[in-house]
Amino acid sequence: MTLRRILIANRGEIAVRVIRTCQRLGIETVLAASEADLDSMAARLADSTICIGPANSSASYLNVEAVVGAAVASKAQAIHPGYGFLSENQKLAAACNHADVIFIGPTVEQLDAVGDKLKARAHAAAAGLLSVPGGEVRSLVEARQFADQIGWPILIKAVGGGGGRGMKQVSDAGKLAEAMELAGAEAQASFGDPRLYIERFVSHGRHIEVQVLGDGENVIHLGTRDCSIQRRYQKLVEEAPAPNISETFREGMHLAAVAFARHLKYRGLGTVEFLVDCDREAFYFLEMNARIQVEHPVTEAICGLDLVEEQIAVAEGRKLRWRQDEVKFFGHAIECRINAEDWERGFCPSPGPVTHAVFPAGQGIRMDTHIQAGSQVPPFYDSLLGKLIIHGTDRKDALRKMRRALASVEIAGVSTNLLMHAELMREKEFARGGVNTAFLGQFLQNRNMEAA
Amino acid sequence: MADIQLLDVSIRDGNQSLWGAIGFTTSQILAIAPVMDRVGFRALDFTSSTHMGVAVRTHKENPWERIRLVRAAMPNTQLQFIGTGLRFISWEGQHPDFMQIVYDRLVANGISRFVVLDPMHDVEALLESARMIRKAGATEIIAALTYTVSDVHDDSFYARLAARVAQSPHVDRAYIKDPSGLLTPERARTLIPAVRAQLGAMPLELHSHCTIGLSPLSYMAAAELGVEVLQVACGPLANGSSLPNAQRVAANLRELGHTVNIDDRALANVADYFAQLTEAENLPAGTPQEYDASFLRHQVAGGVLTTTRRQLAELGLESRFADVMREVVQVRAELGYPIMVTPFPQIVCSQALYNIIGSKRYGNVSDQVIRYVLGKFGRPTVPVDANVKDRILERPRAKELAAEPPPLPPEELRKRFAPGISDDEFLLRAAMPAEEVDAMLAAGPARRHYNPDMQPVFKLLRGLQSRPAASHIVIEKRDFRLELRSSPEREAASA
Numbered sequence: 001m002t003l004r005r006i007l008i009a010n011r012g013e014i015a016v017r018v019i020r021t022c023q024r025l026g027i028e029t030v031l032a033a034s035e036a037d038l039d040s041m042a043a044r045l046a047d048s049t050i051c052i053g054p055a056n057s058s059a060s061y062l063n064v065e066a067v068v069g070a071a072v073a074s075k076a077q078a079i080h081p082g083y084g085f086l087s088e089n090q091k092l093a094a095a096c097n098h099a100d101v102i103f104i105g106p107t108v109e110q111l112d113a114v115g116d117k118l119k120a121r122a123h124a125a126a127a128g129l130l131s132v133p134g135g136e137v138r139s140l141v142e143a144r145q146f147a148d149q150i151g152w153p154i155l156i157k158a159v160g161g162g163g164g165r166g167m168k169q170v171s172d173a174g175k176l177a178e179a180m181e182l183a184g185a186e187a188q189a190s191f192g193d194p195r196l197y198i199e200r201f202v203s204h205g206r207h208i209e210v211q212v213l214g215d216g217e218n219v220i221h222l223g224t225r226d227c228s229i230q231r232r233y234q235k236l237v238e239e240a241p242a243p244n245i246s247e248t249f250r251e252g253m254h255l256a257a258v259a260f261a262r263h264l265k266y267r268g269l270g271t272v273e274f275l276v277d278c279d280r281e282a283f284y285f286l287e288m289n290a291r292i293q294v295e296h297p298v299t300e301a302i303c304g305l306d307l308v309e310e311q312i313a314v315a316e317g318r319k320l321r322w323r324q325d326e327v328k329f330f331g332h333a334i335e336c337r338i339n340a341e342d343w344e345r346g347f348c349p350s351p352g353p354v355t356h357a358v359f360p361a362g363q364g365i366r367m368d369t370h371i372q373a374g375s376q377v378p379p380f381y382d383s384l385l386g387k388l389i390i391h392g393t394d395r396k397d398a399l400r401k402m403r404r405a406l407a408s409v410e411i412a413g414v415s416t417n418l419l420m421h422a423e424l425m426r427e428k429e430f431a432r433g434g435v436n437t438a439f440l441g442q443f444l445q446n447r448n449m450e451a452a
Numbered sequence: 453m454a455d456i457q458l459l460d461v462s463i464r465d466g467n468q469s470l471w472g473a474i475g476f477t478t479s480q481i482l483a484i485a486p487v488m489d490r491v492g493f494r495a496l497d498f499t500s501s502t503h504m505g506v507a508v509r510t511h512k513e514n515p516w517e518r519i520r521l522v523r524a525a526m527p528n529t530q531l532q533f534i535g536t537g538l539r540f541i542s543w544e545g546q547h548p549d550f551m552q553i554v555y556d557r558l559v560a561n562g563i564s565r566f567v568v569l570d571p572m573h574d575v576e577a578l579l580e581s582a583r584m585i586r587k588a589g590a591t592e593i594i595a596a597l598t599y600t601v602s603d604v605h606d607d608s609f610y611a612r613l614a615a616r617v618a619q620s621p622h623v624d625r626a627y628i629k630d631p632s633g634l635l636t637p638e639r640a641r642t643l644i645p646a647v648r649a650q651l652g653a654m655p656l657e658l659h660s661h662c663t664i665g666l667s668p669l670s671y672m673a674a675a676e677l678g679v680e681v682l683q684v685a686c687g688p689l690a691n692g693s694s695l696p697n698a699q700r701v702a703a704n705l706r707e708l709g710h711t712v713n714i715d716d717r718a719l720a721n722v723a724d725y726f727a728q729l730t731e732a733e734n735l736p737a738g739t740p741q742e743y744d745a746s747f748l749r750h751q752v753a754g755g756v757l758t759t760t761r762r763q764l765a766e767l768g769l770e771s772r773f774a775d776v777m778r779e780v781v782q783v784r785a786e787l788g789y790p791i792m793v794t795p796f797p798q799i800v801c802s803q804a805l806y807n808i809i810g811s812k813r814y815g816n817v818s819d820q821v822i823r824y825v826l827g828k829f830g831r832p833t834v835p836v837d838a839n840v841k842d843r844i845l846e847r848p849r850a851k852e853l854a855a856e857p858p859p860l861p862p863e864e865l866r867k868r869f870a871p872g873i874s875d876d877e878f879l880l881r882a883a884m885p886a887e888e889v890d891a892m893l894a895a896g897p898a899r900r901h902y903n904p905d906m907q908p909v910f911k912l913l914r915g916l917q918s919r920p921a922a923s924h925i926v927i928e929k930r931d932f933r934l935e936l937r938s939s940p941e942r943e944a945a946s947a
Contacts, residue, residue, distance in 0.1 A: 002490055002528060004715055026487030026718040304900075309486070313527070321524055 003078050003102070003316055007032055007071040008046065009092075010082030011061065013386055014292070015042035016370045018080050021308040030074040032067055034060035036378040041370040050074055055380045061085040068095045078102035078315055080308075084382070087291040088115055104315040106268045106290045113264055114288040117159050118197060124285040127263035129256050132275055132284040134199025140177055143198055147176065153201040156183045160193030167233055169201055206276040206436050207235075208242045208283070210257035211299045213310055214266035215320045221254045222303050223329055225271075225295055228437045229424070231347065236417070236440065237424065238295035239334045240302050243395055244434030245276075253283055260288065269296075269311045278436060294337065294387070297368060301333035301391035332395040334402050336425075338369075340383040342415035351379035355413035360405040364391040364398075377414050385416065399431060423447075453709040457681045458698055459657065460488065461497035462726065464534065466689030469661065470738050473506050478518045478898035482525055484725045489526030491722060492714040494681050495565050495592070498522070498531040501883075505541040508880060509888050512895035516561050516876040521900070523562025530592060533558050534567040535585075537577055537830065538859075541883035543795075545828065547859040548584070550882070555588035557875050569596040569629070571791050572830035575616050582622035593622055594657065596629040597647065601748060602789040604834050607646040614650035625655040627683070631793040632751050633663030633693070633741075637673040644677040657681035661693055663753065665741040668696045668704070675710050685738070687723030688730040692738030693753060699723060728904035750780050751792040752801060760801050772808055779804035786840045787824065788832030799824060814843045822850050 005028040008018050015031060019042060022029045031046035036055035043049045050070040053060030060066060062085055071079050079101055081087040090111045096103035105111070114120045121131045133150040136159065137143035147154045147170075156179055158166030166187035168179040180196065188194040207230065211222040226242035227235045242250065257272035271293050273286040296307050305322070313321060341347045354375045359367040369386025371377075377385065390405055392398030406422045424430055427443065467475040488496065504515035523531060538545045540554050555566075566585045570578040582593050595617040597610055610628075617623050628635070628647065635643070648656055658674045658681070660667035671682050682705075683695055690697035698719060702712045730737050752760070764770050783804045790796040799820045806816040823829065825836055825844045835841075844850060865882050873881070880889050916925065927934040 002492070004490065004718070024486060026490045026715075026721050028717060318527060321527060 001077075001316055003027055003312060005030060005074070005076045005078075006104070006312070007050075007067075007074060007076035007079045007101075008042070008082065009052075009061065009067045009070075009079050010085060010087075011037045011040065011042060011370075011381065012384060013368045013370045014082040014294075015040075016045060017368050018082060018308050019045045021306055021312070024306075025309060025312065027312070030070070030076050032061075032070045034380075036376075036380055039376070041372065041375065048074065055378060057085065057380060064089065064091050064095050067092065068099050068101065071096075071101045072099055076101065078104050078312075080104045080311070081291065083291050083294055088289070090115065102315050104268070104311050106264075106266060106270065110264050110266060111290055114270075114290050115160065117157060117161075117287060118195075120287055121285070123263060124260055127256075127260045129260055129285040130282070132199040132202065132286070134197060136195065136197040137180075140180060143180060143196075144173055144176060146198055147173065150198075150200045153203075154198045155201045156180060156196055156198050158183065158187035158191055158193065159195035159197055160191035161187055165190045166196075202275055202277055202284075203438060204278050204436050206242070206278055206434065207273065207286075208245070208253065208276050209271045209273040209289075210253050211296070211307075212257050212261045212266065212270050212272060213307075213314070213320065214261050214268065214270070215314050215318065216265055216267035218320050219258050219261040219266060220320060220322060220324045220327060221258050222299050222305065222307075222327060224250055224253060225298055226434075227295060228435055229430075229440050230437055231440055231444070235295065236337050236339075237335065237421070238298055239332065239395070239398075240298035241329065241332070242434075243332075244432075246281075249281060249283075256283070256285070260285070268314050269307055278434070294384070295335055297366060297387060297389040298333040298335045301366070301389060302329045302331055303327055304330070331391055331393050332398045333389060333391045334395075334398050335387050335389045336402065336406065336421040337387055337417075338385045338409065338411070338421070339417050340377045340385050340414040341417050343417040343420040345415075347417070349379070349383045350415035351377045351383070353377075353413050354385075354411060356410060357412075358408070358410040359386070360388075360408040362405075364401055365389075365405050366391070371411070385411065385414070388421075395433060399425060453711070454675055454678075454680075455711045455713070456675050456679075456705050457494040458492075458702065458712065458714055459494045459497065459532075459681050459683045460491070460686060460698060461659070461683055461695050462685045462687075462689040462722075464497040464499055464503060464532070465659075465683075466685035466694045466738070468500075468502065469694040470689060470692050471735050473502050474510050475733070475735055477511050477902070478507075478513050478521060479900055479902035480729060481518070481522055482900055483902040484722055485522050485525035487718050487721050487725070489529050490715055490718045492718075493529055495530035495532050496526075497534065497567075497683070498563070500534045501536075501539060501541045504880075505884065508884060508892045511898075512892045513898040514876075514892060515880075516557065517898060519558070519561040519563060521898070530565040531563050532565040532567060532594075533563045534569065535581065536569055536571065537581060540879065545859055546883075547861045547865075548580075550859065550862045550865065550879075551581075552584050552587065553862055553875055554879055555585045555590070557879060559589045561876070564590060565592040565594065566590050567594055567596055567627075567629075568623070569598065570830055571598060571793055571796065573598065573613060573791075573833045574830045575613065577830055578617075579620050579622065582620060586622040592624050594625045594627055595620075595623045596659075597626055598791050598793070599628050599630040599635055599643075599660075600632070600751070600789070600791045601634050603785075604789055607643050610643060611646040611650050614647045618651045618654050623654075625657060626651055627657035627659050627681075628679075630658075630660035630667070631791070632747075632753060633661035633665075633667055634748060634751065635660045635670045636666055637669045640670045640673040640677065644674055644679060648678045655680045657683060659683040659695065662691050662696055662738070662741050663693050664744045664747050666743070668700065671696055671701055672704060672708060675705055675708065686719065687726040688735075688737030689726055690738050691740050692736075693741075694738050725904070732904035732907035746777075750777050751784075752777075752780060752797050753792070756797045756801050759798075760805060763805060767809060769809060776801075776804050776808050779807050783807065786837040787821075788834045788836045790824070790832065795820065814840060817844055817847060817849075819849065819853060822847070822853050826850065826854055828853075828856075 007030045008015050009032045019029045029046045031042050031049045032052045033043050034055050052066040052070050086092040090108050093103045093108045118136050153171040156168040166183050168183045170179045184194045206228045209225050224242040225240045227238045229237035271289040274283040275286050276283045340350045342350050357371050357373045366389040371385050390398050390402040403425045507513045507515040568578045568581045597613050656679050658679045684698040684701050685695045686698050705712050784800050803821050807813040810816050869881050923938040925936040
């Protein structure tokens with residue numbers, strides 16, 4: 001089938017980005033927006049906008065009935081959920097099936113298989129992938145025994161969660177009870193599922209992920225991304241391909257990711273995340289994200305594909321348009337997430353009106369944003385203002401261009417983390433490439449920006 | 453009331469009719485390809501050996517790469533190649549084995565629909581091409597019944613042609629191809645049923661140019677007479693000597709009660725894009741044509757008419773124009789009524805000109821006319837006038853041309869080029885001068901992005917680049933002033 005009208009159930013830069021691809025493809029767009037976003041850039045770019053509820057996201061962007069109702073009312077044939085919000089929500093996918101609307105994403109079963117972290121670990125094992133040692137814990141006693149067995153420190157994670165919420169690092173048995181209680185409550189509040197599991201904490205780990213694309217039968221990979229620059233499990237800088245790993249090691253990750261997706265007969269765009277133990281040159285399956293990701297533009301830069309276009313093609317029921325050997329990689333790409341956060345005051349969110357906004361343009365420079373002078377940054381949602389993506393002939397070239405491009409970004413009215421990126425890009429260790437997930441914490445600590 | 457499909461010819465025939473085939477780079481097509489894919493066209497008339505040659509020569513772009521990229525950008529709509537027998541890019545005939553490689557590579561790169569056509573109505577030649585194309589793996593092969601007005605081209609002539617085409621297992625559909633736009637609604641009402649009756653279940657399409665403004669009306673008649681697909685063009689690539697406008701045809705068909713299942717919004721986007729591109733690139737837009745009764749007599753399209761008039765003026769013989777046009781009608785009859793599509797109008801007109809300005813008719817004869825009479829373009833529809841044929845073939849030049857060696861088989865041709873080149877490159881090298889293919893390869897992959905709105909800025913920047921001596925540049929418009937001065941140090945250094 002050919003999609004002619006798509007409802008975009010998201011906001012911010014990703015809504016703008018999906019609309020742009022739809023426009024290029026000649027697909028009509030309907031934006032489902034909350035009351036706070038009716039004047040947003042996405043609302044002005046979309047062919048039409050439907051208000052799906054008040055600013056509070058649980059009453060709008062997280063409201064399955066409102067989203068599906070908007071699709072039906074606007075006669076949209078499909079829903080693009082973007083990332084975050086309902087993007088990996090089985091209820092939305094199921095409600096779409098029921099309403100005869102195409103959910104641009106994987107099947108309900110696949111969302112279940114990867115959304116539940118324990119099921120995902122079982123599938124990974126079945127596909128021949130190693131996971132970090134760990135498992136579900138139902139009580140404090142069980143947790144303690146398990147932790148002693150796999151070794152301290154450990155990480156407590158929510159079975160139904162992702163994105164760092166509900167996640168706690170625990171160094172010794174004395175702090176376990178408190179951490180479990182807190183994590184359980186957070187998991188219940190965020191995901192409606194209090195179940196927890198623990199796994200070994202890998203201290204010198206890198207976060208490397210593989211982009212995959214499947215049509216329900218065939219699966220290809222679109223290379224690696226390194227997302228090790230994280231603060232409290234929130235990514236701030238991503239790059240593709242992952243630097244300073246051997247080609248055999250990289251190919252091993254590619255194959256593992258494809259094997260996992262193939263095992264699920266995966267349909268759509270997804271990311272298989274790995275924790276890389278740098279010391280041992282080993283990688284462990286972490287989870288699969290069954291949606292488009294914030295950092296997808298670095299992959300687009302190096303492989304030349306439009307991932308939203310590929311998502312739509314698969315949603316239309318088409319076979320993959322590219323064979324693995326037709327996917328060619330060129331150069332290196334880096335993305336900096338520019339957030340409305342005051343990085344000198346503990347990354348405190350800084351909502352409000354943007355009074356001035358100038359972004360760089362030019363060869364190899366891409367700015368994905370929904371912000372312009374006069375935009376509002378509402379306090380209800382995440383603080384992402386935009387993503388600066390640089391594509392260079394190699395990593396050195398990309399870094400050089402990134403430093404220059406960052407210097408020409410001008411944003412006033414809200415505080416941003418721009419200067420943090422500028423400093424990070426000048427860091428010798430980062431320039432060498434291949435830092436681990438502890439790097440950003442040390443970097444911030446050295447500048448007294450954050451307590452240890 | 454009928455369910456009518458549309459087929460778009462903008463990129464191939466529209467481009468050829470209005471822009472001499474030099475319009476459209478790969479990036480200009482890629483920018484709109486995904487939208488065209490969503491309109492719901494039956495297919496796109498996409499390329500020909502002429503267009504592939506222009507891609508290399510004019511745009512320094514690889515025509516095979518273009519096919520692959522556009523195929524990937526529009527997976528749902530078939531791309532059509534129109535061939536004319538044993539030719540590829542150059543005018544010389546090619547060996548059948550060579551043509552088989554051409555067809556194989558076209559299919560491998562993404563062409564699935566082919567037109568088989570013989571301007572001489574040589575059915576054997578046409579069906580042989582169809583057989584080779586099927587072998588290459590094409591999914592849709594459509595035979596052209598090339599329409600013209602002459603003493604021999606009556607309804608029963610086309611009915612016989614249709615009957616033979618319908619019997620071939622290698623032909624899937626047929627179309628009435630009216631390259632000069634001669635088909636009137638009245639003639640459509642007898643011609644189409646006569647052809648339709650012979651085709652059985654085989655679908656019939658219509659392709660009629662707007663040259664004298666007849667086709668928008670003939671199309672409405674055709675819709676009632678069992679034609680399933682009407683071939684159209686979009687926005688500024690319609691009208692003029694191109695095909696009827698898709699939006700107008702769709703609206704008119706619906707007005708008459710027919711159904712046309714296309715996405716009007718996407719179609720409007722395509723037409724708008726072509727309008728922006730036409731303006732940005734300073735190309736002529738097609739306009740609706742006035743009726744010209746004399747055209748039905750001589751059938752010489754505007755471009756060739758203009759050339760003939762200019763040639764006469766250069767000789768100080770403008771007063772003989774009417775005589776030349778009368779002679780055109782006569783020469784065409786003597787040569788067996790070649791259909792007035794390229795290259796025949798040029799051949800017939802120049803012969804008519806020689807006949808009028810020379811001391812006797814056929815006193816001066818071009819090589820092309822000799823090759824035509826020798827049968828190198830195929831078998832004429834009716835035999836060439838015996839006296840004319842004798843007069844032409846008794847010339848010493850005719851013996852030389854008759855002795856031209858037959859085309860080499862591909863394995864022999866290959867020996868002329870570096871070993872190990874791909875089939876795609878070999879085909880281009882065999883058909884084109886080496887320096888043109890080298891220049892194309894040196895230019896690297898085609899650009900992938902094009903935005904008509906950006907062209908004025910690029911034009912400005914290119915202009916500035918071409919004038920390095922300019923040291924003070926001011927761009928001023930309402931609420932905007934940009935001033936650029938080269939620094940004194942640089943000026944001193946360059947002094």
